Amino acid sequence: MRHPLPRFQRAAGFSLIEMIAVLVLIGIVATLVVRNVMPGFTGGQVNAAKAQVNTVSTAVEAYYMENGRYPETLRELVGKGLKEAQLKDPWKTDIVYRRPGEGGRDFDIISYGQDGKPGGDGNNADIGNW
Numbered sequence: 001m002r003h004p005l006p007r008f009q010r011a012a013g014f015s016l017i018e019m020i021a022v023l024v025l026i027g028i029v030a031t032l033v034v035r036n037v038m039p040g041f042t043g044g045q046v047n048a049a050k051a052q053v054n055t056v057s058t059a060v061e062a063y064y065m066e067n068g069r070y071p072e073t074l075r076e077l078v079g080k081g082l083k084e085a086q087l088k089d090p091w092k093t094d095i096v097y098r099r100p101g102e103g104g105r106d107f108d109i110i111s112y113g114q115d116g117k118p119g120g121d122g123n124n125a126d127i128g129n130w
Helices: 016-067
Strands: 096-098 108-111
Touching: 016 108
Parallel strands: none
Antiparallel strands: 096 108
């Protein structure tokens, strides 16, 4: 007895259309993830800037305790408790040192936020040692 030969056997695997559909779905999911993660990333930069302002402020106070005077510029602190990279905020903008500070403070340490300009709100708000 003869068995009839099958006309076509479907090859195992995925067709080109199925592969494209999967890639499109992966792209959509990746886009949604990136859009939801990025706001958290900038929030992390704000927290890093706050910590950095506190670190620089502490270094200025330590300099005062050792020398009996405040530094003229933040560059005087490099090698004496701070690294050059610590003089820039997470947005690669110079941290501002103002002496005397406002409101009767001895000094102010300021990061002008993401936009690098005084004032602003949200991620653009000024971050200081006050």
